[in-house]
Amino acid sequence: MLSLIPEILSLLLDTSYSWVRMLLALAASIVISLAVGIGAARLKTFGKIVVPIIDVLQTLPILAFFPFAIYVVVFILPGIIGINAAVISLIITSMLWNMIFGVYEAIKTLPVELVEMTKLYGVGTFERLKRLYIPASLPRLSEQLSLSWAIGLFYLVTSEIFSTGNANYSVQGIGVDLAQLGTSGNFLYYGIALVIFIGFVVITRLTLFSAFDKMANRYSLVGYDTNKHKSRFNISYRIDHSIMFHKLKQEYTGIKTSISSSVSKHKEFLRKFGYLIAGIVIASVAFLIYSNANPNALSQLGSYEWIAITSLAASFLRVWGAFLLVLAVAIPVSVYVVFMTKRKNSYLLGFQILASIPATVLLPIMVFELRNNGEAVAFMVYFLSGIWYVIFSIIASTKYVKLNIDEVKKIFRVKGLIAWRKIYLLAILPGLITGAVTAIAAEWNASIIAEYFISNSTGAVLTSVGTGIGKLLDTALYSGNLYLMLITLINMTAMIIIFNIVVWRRLYDKVTSVYT
Amino acid sequence: MEVISVANIKFTFEDKASAKIIDDISFSTGEYEFVSIIGPSGCGKSTLLRIIAGLIAPTAGKILYYGNAVTEPIKDISFVFQDSALLPWLTNIENVKIGLSSTDLKDNVKNKKALEILKRFELNGFEYAYPNILSGGMKQRVGVARALVSDPKVILMDEPFSSLDELTARSLRNEVLNTLKDKSLSLMSVIMVSHNVEEVVELSDKVVILSNKPSLVKEIKKIDLPYPRNRHDKDFQKTVDEVFAKLSP
Ligand SMILES: Nc1ncnc2c1ncn2[C@@H]1O[C@H](COP(=O)(O)OP(=O)(O)O)[C@@H](O)[C@H]1O
Ligand SMILES: [Mg+2]
Numbered sequence: 111m112l113s114l115i116p117e118i119l120s121l122l123l124d125t126s127y128s129w130v131r132m133l134l135a136l137a138a139s140i141v142i143s144l145a146v147g148i149g150a151a152r153l154k155t156f157g158k159i160v161v162p163i164i165d166v167l168q169t170l171p172i173l174a175f176f177p178f179a180i181y182v183v184v185f186i187l188p189g190i191i192g193i194n195a196a197v198i199s200l201i202i203t204s205m206l207w208n209m210i211f212g213v214y215e216a217i218k219t220l221p222v223e224l225v226e227m228t229k230l231y232g233v234g235t236f237e238r239l240k241r242l243y244i245p246a247s248l249p250r251l252s253e254q255l256s257l258s259w260a261i262g263l264f265y266l267v268t269s270e271i272f273s274t275g276n277a278n279y280s281v282q283g284i285g286v287d288l289a290q291l292g293t294s295g296n297f298l299y300y301g302i303a304l305v306i307f308i309g310f311v312v313i314t315r316l317t318l319f320s321a322f323d324k325m326a327n328r329y330s331l332v333g334y335d336t337n338k339h340k341s342r343f344n345i346s347y348r349i350d351h352s353i354m355f356h357k358l359k360q361e362y363t364g365i366k367t368s369i370s371s372s373v374s375k376h377k378e379f380l381r382k383f384g385y386l387i388a389g390i391v392i393a394s395v396a397f398l399i400y401s402n403a404n405p406n407a408l409s410q411l412g413s414y415e416w417i418a419i420t421s422l423a424a425s426f427l428r429v430w431g432a433f434l435l436v437l438a439v440a441i442p443v444s445v446y447v448v449f450m451t452k453r454k455n456s457y458l459l460g461f462q463i464l465a466s467i468p469a470t471v472l473l474p475i476m477v478f479e480l481r482n483n484g485e486a487v488a489f490m491v492y493f494l495s496g497i498w499y500v501i502f503s504i505i506a507s508t509k510y511v512k513l514n515i516d517e518v519k520k521i522f523r524v525k526g527l528i529a530w531r532k533i534y535l536l537a538i539l540p541g542l543i544t545g546a547v548t549a550i551a552a553e554w555n556a557s558i559i560a561e562y563f564i565s566n567s568t569g570a571v572l573t574s575v576g577t578g579i580g581k582l583l584d585t586a587l588y589s590g591n592l593y594l595m596l597i598t599l600i601n602m603t604a605m606i607i608i609f610n611i612v613v614w615r616r617l618y619d620k621v622t623s624v625y626t
Numbered sequence: 627m628e629v630i631s632v633a634n635i636k637f638t639f640e641d642k643a644s645a646k647i648i649d650d651i652s653f654s655t656g657e658y659e660f661v662s663i664i665g666p667s668g669c670g671k672s673t674l675l676r677i678i679a680g681l682i683a684p685t686a687g688k689i690l691y692y693g694n695a696v697t698e699p700i701k702d703i704s705f706v707f708q709d710s711a712l713l714p715w716l717t718n719i720e721n722v723k724i725g726l727s728s729t730d731l732k733d734n735v736k737n738k739k740a741l742e743i744l745k746r747f748e749l750n751g752f753e754y755a756y757p758n759i760l761s762g763g764m765k766q767r768v769g770v771a772r773a774l775v776s777d778p779k780v781i782l783m784d785e786p787f788s789s790l791d792e793l794t795a796r797s798l799r800n801e802v803l804n805t806l807k808d809k810s811l812s813l814m815s816v817i818m819v820s821h822n823v824e825e826v827v828e829l830s831d832k833v834v835i836l837s838n839k840p841s842l843v844k845e846i847k848k849i850d851l852p853y854p855r856n857r858h859d860k861d862f863q864k865t866v867d868e869v870f871a872k873l874s875p
Contacts, residue, residue, distance in 0.1 A: 514711040520681055520698075521705045522772075523728035532724065536715040624756050625714045 114302070121287055121303050125310050128283035131194065132259070132266055135201035139209055139258065142202070143251065147213025148243045161214070164207055172203045173555035176269060177587035178595050193281050197269045204265040205258035209251060216250035217243060245329040252326035255319055256466075263311065264468035264495075268559050271470060284310075285470075292474020293565055293572055304471060311466055414597040418582065422601050425561065425579040428485075429553045432492030436500055436549060441542070444504035445534045449516070461501060469494035470559065477563050477572050484561070484573040488580075491560035496549035500542065507541025540621050547614050554606060558583050627692070628654045629815040630703075630780060635677055635687035637670065646840040647673055650687075653834050653846055655780075655815040660806055662826040663819045664873065665836030671819040672708075674841075675782050678817065679705050691780070701728060704778035708785045710769035712757040718768050719744065719753040725772040743771045747801065763794030770798060774805065777812040784819045795825075800854075803829055807853065823873070827865045828855050835872045845872050 146164075150157040179200060184192040224246075228238050270285025284307050291300040447457045473491060480486045508515075515537055518524070524533060557580030563573045564584075575581055579602055586594035637648040647670040655661045663671050676682045678689050680698045689696040691703065699705075704725070712721045722740040731739070744753055747767040757765055766786060773781050783802075787795035806813050820826050826833055833847045847869065851861055 514707065514709070515713070517676075517681055517705075517707070518711050518713065518724065521679060522724050522776075523699060523701070524724060525728070528727050532716060532720065532727075533713065536713070539715065624758060 117299060118302060118306070121284065121299075121306050124282055124287050125284040125306050127281075128266055128270065128285060129310060129314070131198050131201065131283065132262055135198050135205060135262060136255075136259065138198070138202050139205040140251065143206060143209035143213050144244060144247060147210045147247065148217055148239070150210070151214045151217035152243070157214075164210055167203075167207065172200070173265060173268060173558060175599060176200055176558060177583050178599060181587060181590070181592065181595065190281070197266070197281060200269050201262045201265050205262045209254045209258055212250040212254040213247040216247045220246050248326035248329050252319075252323050255322060256315065259314070259319070260466050260468075263466075264470060267468045267470040268556070271473060271559060288471050289474045293477050293563075295478050297475075300475060307471060308467055315466070410593045411597050414594050415601075418579070418594075418597045418601045421577050421579045421582040421598070422605060424575070424577045425554075425557055426605070428488055428561075428575070428578065429492055429550065429557070432489050432553060433496055433546070433550060435489075435493055436496045437542075440497055440500040440504065440545070441535075441538070444501050444508075444538060444541075445530075447501075448505055448508045448538070449519075449534055458505065461498070465498040465502065470556075473559060473563075481572060484575045487563070487573045488560040488575050488578070491556050492553045495552045495556040495560075499549040499552055500545035503545030503548065504538045504541035507544065508537055540625055543614070543617050543621060547610075547618075551606070554602065556580075564588075627657055628690070629657055629659070629692060630655045630678065630817065631688075631690040631693075632674075632678060633688045633690065635674065635684045635689070637673060637677060637682070637685050648677075648684075649840040649842050651834075651836070651841065651843050652687075653832075653843065655817060655832070657814050658806060658809065659831045660803065660816045660818070660829050661832045661834065662830040663817065663834045663836065664821060664823065664826050664869070665841060666838045666873070667821060669836050669838045669841040671836065671841075672784050674836075675705075675784050675817065675819050679703060679782050701776065702779040704773040704776065704781045706766075706769055706773045706781060706783040706786045708788065710757075710762075710765040712765055712768055712772075714757055717754050717756055718749065718760070721757065721768055722772045722775050725775040729776065739775055740771075743775045744768075747771045761794075763790045763798070766790055766794075767798060770802065774813070779812060779814045780817070781813065781815075782817050785821065786818065787825065788820070788822065799825065799829060803853070823866050823869050824857060827851075827862060827869060828857060833869060835869065837875075847872070 146160060150160045176196070180193065180196045183196040183199070186192065187195055220242075224242060228242055233241070266283070267285040267288070270281055270283045271289040284303060287303050288300065288307070290296075291303055447454055447461075451457060469491070472494070473487075476487050476490055480490075515533060519529060519533060557578070559580070561575045561578040561580035562571070562584040564571050579598060582598050583595060586592075586598060631652075631654040633652050635648055635651045636646070638646050651674060653661070663674065665671055673682065677684045678696070680689070680696045680700065680703070683697070691700065696703070712718075713724065716724070719737065719740045722744060723736045726736045726739065729736075741750075741753060744750060747770065749764065749767055749771070752760065752764065757768065760768065766789075770786070773783075781802075786802075787799060790798065802816065805811055806816050818826075818829065827849060830849055833849065835844045835847060836842065837844045849865055851859070851865065855862055
């Protein structure tokens with residue numbers, strides 16, 4: 111027993127390192143989201159530009175940019191500082207979006223009288239920020255923290271595990287430990303590491319987040335939905351406050367607040383504008399690299415197009431194959447929890463605790479067990495990355511219509527096939543769509559760890575798919591092939607944006623036009 | 627003959643520590659009778675109506691339908707919800723057909739019945755539209771059509787007209803009252819929850835007046851005025867005043 115103590119201490123130390131990264135990222139995210147959220151809500155032009163951009167950014171597979179980010183950041187800031195900066199900024203980009211929208215929403219729904227009052231009394235900008243906008247943002251911000259934290263943990267573990275793939279980019283952290291212990295089959299220590307990790311997750315939620323909640327809710331205004339009795343594990347609650355769902359919920363319940371009308375009035379224009387901006391950003395990055403590097407960069411890029419697009423096609427099949435399994439599991443499970451069981455809350459709590467543990471902590475053990483089957487590992491990772499988004503999105507979206515549906519169903523004794531066809535499947539459709547968008551985005555995000563995994567001690571490839579976009583990105587990073595990395599990202603991003611416009615938006619608009 | 631008997635119903639919400647909502651309520655409805663339940667807001671009217679419907683189990687007491695205990699929703703008892711409660715993803719005709727879910731009718735027969743009743747409620751032209759384009763009054767007409775399409779013996783209505791404009795409410799009230807009083811049709815009893823005293827006096831054969839917290843029957847008042855009732859009538863006004871007097875503490 112005693113011999114375990116040094117190892118446990120070192121695991122605790124590494125977990126603390128990881129948590130320092132998380133807390134730094136959280137602090138930065140809070141500051142950025144306050145600045146951008148308040149700015150977007152109060153400054154008209156700024157808001158018109160920023161809101162659609164964020165809408166696009168949150169559906170992009172930011173994790174897939176990680177290898178690229180590492181490459182760039184480490185190039186600028188070499189060594190351990192660079193890699194840590196890359197990890198932290200990655201976590202920030204994962205946490206930020208729903209927090210910004212939380213703040214934005216809080217300021218947009220601020221009673222006009224309060225703003226007018228500060229104008230009447232000639233309160234200066236700084237004072238107004240300090241005494242009105244920031245305090246008013248805190249309750250909504252605090253609602254978003256848990257979701258952000260859960261997503262951040264996923265990215266933390268993933269990026270740490272990912273960084274172990276190459277000794278040059280390795281950091282010290284619990285994700286690294288989990289990867290090493292799992293892939294070497296050291297089950298005892300792996301189990302201990304897992305327990306420590308989960309312990310940190312639970313303690314953070316019960317201390318830090320409850321304190322922040324308490325502090326923030328002091329500023330809660332009358333009419334604000336502070337949901338005091340909601341559990342701290344209530345991820346579904348957080349998810350339904352994310353922007354996608356926020357819009358849907360408004361249309362669902364017919365409550366039109368100023369935010370949705372101001373966003374939806376220029377919806378089409380803004381959306382196209384957003385895509386345009388994203389396109390321009392990508393194009394200019396490409397151009398910068400092109401002009402700074404050798405003159406035949408373009409032909410170099412072009413020569414990789416074929417391998418990029420075939421890899422993308424292979425991953426597309428994997429991502430959607432896993433998503434079909436996600437649907438096959440998530441639909442019956444959510445329908446059961448929403449419509450059939452009386453112990454909905456117990457299930458929810460169970461799911462919420464499970465979901466707050468990032469699926470990627472299980473990756474090393476999967477890699478160990480399924481060493482010779484890269485396809486199976488990839489499939490499992492894709493599946494686990496997507497499943498919770500769909501389940502929570504469905505459960506959250508039906509919360510608001512639940513009571514009536516339930517009573518209508520009972521009064522008119524709607525059962526069996528008719529109930530499935532006319533009630534369950536249609537009732538969950540909006541939640542299913544928003545869940546699907548985020549689930550697919552999460553799956554693409556996971557592609558860089560799903561498809562390729564190498565041991566950092568030996569450098570040996572532990573699992574690998576035949577061909578795939580994640581694998582391509584990883585190998586491009588390890589071989590330092592910037593052009594390959596870039597062309598891969600461009601292909602992936604283009605595919606996702608096109609898919610968003612052609613499939614998700616249409617579906618989404620169709621559904622919301624009926625479900626008012 | 628008694629159609630619905632409410633016998634010594636008591637109710638306490640399980641989750642709220644011993645907050646007694648309904649204490650001891652008994653009344654009954656006779657054939658072709660319109661019975662209203664009126665009382666202060668929050669006194670438990672909706673809860674009581676859901677107990678009668680078999681949606682909620684009472685803590686004590688019984689609901690009888692022609693002498694048989696009601697423990698779950700049954701075919702003969704239908705319900706009109708306050709906010710119409712249409713399923714937004716179904717067209718209006720599909721929403722009405724929900725009222726026929728538990729019957730063995732073929733789909734084309736269901737369609738025919740649904741179209742017929744939609745026409746009766748002046749909703750032709752909107753059969754294949756979704757509820758979101760309808761006005762509040764039209765939605766509630768679809769809600770009433772859904773409740774009546776299966777030819778129930780009893781309908782329970784929870785403040786069915788409270789969110790409608792007066793003109794729409796008036797025509798819908800008449801439609802329901804005529805369906806009840808027409809002895810060639812199946813409907814035998816209507817129980818309506820309301821907080822609108824004039825409406826209650828206009829429609830009801832009997833008014834159950836409830837008190838607040840926990841709710842008890844203050845009085846069961848028979849109204850013998852002949853139908854159709856005229857709101858400007860002196861006797862009508864007198865009855866309204868009497869009900870008001872009972873309602874005020
Ligand atoms: N699910 C519930 N749990 C606990 N209390 C409830 C619940 N639903 C309603 N109540 C309480 O029961 C009382 C009666 O509610 P309700 O039947 O809706 O009143 P009414 O229809 O007369 O306005 C109210 O005080 C309400 O707050
Ligand atoms: Mg009520």
